[in-house]
Amino acid sequence: MSQEQPSFKRSFRLFDATMIVAGSMIGSGIFIVSSDIVRNVGSAGGLLLVWVLTGLLTVAAAVSYGELSGMFPKAGGQYIYLKEAFNPLIGFLYGWSFFTVIQTGSIAAVGVAFSKFSAYLFPVLSEKNILFSVLGLNISAAQLTSIALIIFLSFINTRGVQYGKYVQSIFTVTKLLALFGLVIFGFILTANAETWHHNRETGFSIQQLTSSGFLPYTGWAAFGAIAASMVGSLFSSDSWNNVTFIAGEIQNPQRNIGLSLFLGTLIVTSIYLLANIMYVSVLDLPSIAFAENDRVGVVASQHIFGEEGTMIVAIFLMISTFGCDNGLILAGARVYYTMANDGLFFKKVGELNKNGVPEKALWIQCAWASVLCLSGKYGELLDYVIFAVLIFYALTILGIIRLRIKKPKLERPYKAFGYPFVPLLYIFTATCICILLLIYKPNYTWPGLGLVLLGIPVFYILKKNNSEL
Template identity: 65%
Template sequence: MHQNEFKPTLSLLDGTMIVAGSMIGSGIFIVSADMLRNVGSSGWLMIVWLITGFMTVAAAVSYGELSSMFPKAGGQYVYLKESYNPLVGFLYGWSFFAVIQTGTIAAVGVAFSKFTAYLIPGVSEDRVLLEMGSFHISPAQVLSIVTIIILTWINTRGVKNGKIIQTTFTITKLVSIFGLIACGLIATKGDVWQGNWGAADTWSLHKLNVDGSVASYTTVAALGAIAAAMVGSIFSSVAWEGVTFIAGEIKNPKRNVGLSLFLGTFIVSIVYFLANIMYTAVLPLQEIATAEKDRVAVAASHAIFGDIGTYVIAVMIMISTFGCNNGLILAGARVYYTMAKDGLFFRKTGELNNYAVPEFGLWIQCVVACLLCLSGKYGDLLDMVSFVVVIFYVLTILGIFILRKKRPDAERPYKAFGYPVLPALFIVMGLAFCLLLIVYKPNFTWPGLIIVLSGIPIYYLAVAKRKTE
């Protein structure tokens, strides 16, 4: 027997844990190395994290207005469709399916496997299980696929199962990360802190090369360096909007979706800032910038706990990435469900199973994510995720202004905090970030734009098919 509608079973705590748990994956443990190479100093590393945190919270509280207007499954897809037209909504949904959600699930799954290899060397990404010419499969890829399949199956058995995993793993990872930060600050090395924060160039923006040399920027190139550094911090801060996709399963969604967005993003932004303060308290800047495979948290944990630190951080990242992927998998299929209801996705995706979840959508998401794991191209895809995601964030928040004009009398139980200043400021900062990437890091931009625009002919084919049915 199939259910006809979603069941509202998730509390404010569950929603907040979905926001925080989906945001914290492996990024915060890795991206600071590349960010520091771009900005060159501890002061500017913190500034970039503060800018990203401000943008994230500003966007989240702005989404609160939209979530209170449209408290149903589909979230951002629905907001874009209602603000603009069905095509814009579909382009988001298509990009979400093709790269944003599935690519992130694949990358987080592989990150889980990479750190599992610290405990079980047999699943290392450096080993080869199968090789056919240039194509090869590693144990890490197989393990990532297995975890994605297991989490998908659990989430097909009802949202309550997914929520138990999400809340348990997110609380565990938050407690463990705060514990690591506390231990790091207690173990602060005076000479390291003085070298990172007492030097004359603490607030200097420059390029830090792996050999220890520095290179100055022109004023314009400095803006490009900030944008390049923000790719890492923004990638670590995306996926908070996942709670809007499952609004139909949140209790009192007009209140709790917006509140969970604020609480989740605020908590994570604090965690990220403090984690980077901790890195600079125990590691010289050069060691952060040159950490092996950019694994800054491993180097920091080793500095705090000694040899056992490697295993401590490996377990933490395994918990973090497993919980993160559960949140991504749980939320993503609700977008495809809503698109199917509009006749713009596989019809079967618009059906709920007897556990009141879109099982078919969960499985096709699983298949695409697993194929991306096998392709080995998940890293390339994620290079463009930050650019594509910010474009749709900007369009969605611009939609608040559009809907205020188009539907001035619509019910708005919650209004965007700081409107119009805060939403407008996010739009300006988001556009500046995207424009700087277009100029200075085109490899992060044009592939993503091609994927988005490739959805246009697919949309019109879907519309034509719908008309003939």
């Protein structure tokens, strides 16, 4: 009698799924990227406009994904949607980009953010503390700390889905409460009517803010500045789709995935907007734009809590990045597992361990994310891929329309909100941003596109050698 193979357990309730969405979105970006946005747009209204546009795009994409998650409630999420709506090649190109940099690069970046803020409390963990050199690479204590975090969280998730679930829920609730608390204390203790009035006078004008003053844009450059600004805000709001990768482990997935996407993105979008309103109520624009190392959250916290503000934000960000990396690690491995079962990844990765989780997928993800930590190139890679990420989001939402035409009789427990207008609005807006980025940030967008296209020969090599995987 053959031994029964382990299978995924439907352990995630609606609350747990919502915590995956929110927890994977909130890392360190909300405390950093507003500085670059203000330098690009030069006004309080412009800053809030960028975050509102980002929020609308994020929520619009999330509610559109609800239809796809109801149609294909199984592990793999966006990879499955693209494969079903178009063809295996498009699905693989997403999975290829996802493994090479989107997910693993995000894990590495969040891990290094954890170590950087840990250094506020434990200076020995600083990136300036170079421990040794290997092959010309200087290895810092911060890099080793980030790798240790990734290994630890990967190990926790190999023990069973309940451990990763508990870590995610506890840390996400903690950081949501802490972020709400920071915003409330900022409004109550430090909000300054004069600062708010002065910032409000800048209106919604789009202009470059430099150390020597404002510089107006000419022609279409203002739209390019908005698009460039949204790279940071979109990355800070990304990873909401992680919940779709664990669809095979969610209770009542036809209902709970779509609902968790909506609730999670709405919560995070709201708190991001409130945080930026707090920034412009507490700090003048130059203080936001030229915060040391772009850490506007630290500067705001210092205004609110005094010298202790630095430590408060450091502790909060350690909690935030710890929980964020757990969500990324937990969800990402399910994509490689599904690809392996399609013959498009190493065969052994498509197996579950005795705890019902894809252990080998977790460890191969851990290994590559650790390499990216050591390479020092993960930040550049993330900039390269944000363009590709938008393309895949737009393609996935286009897949909703394609599937309505291609498979009209397929059961749809949940239908995309505002169809076809909301999906078409997202596709149009994302396409415009991509075009503007191609024009105004070619150093990032073209290499990102090249990385995606590199997956085409890899796909055909894998198909040819499928029997050897």
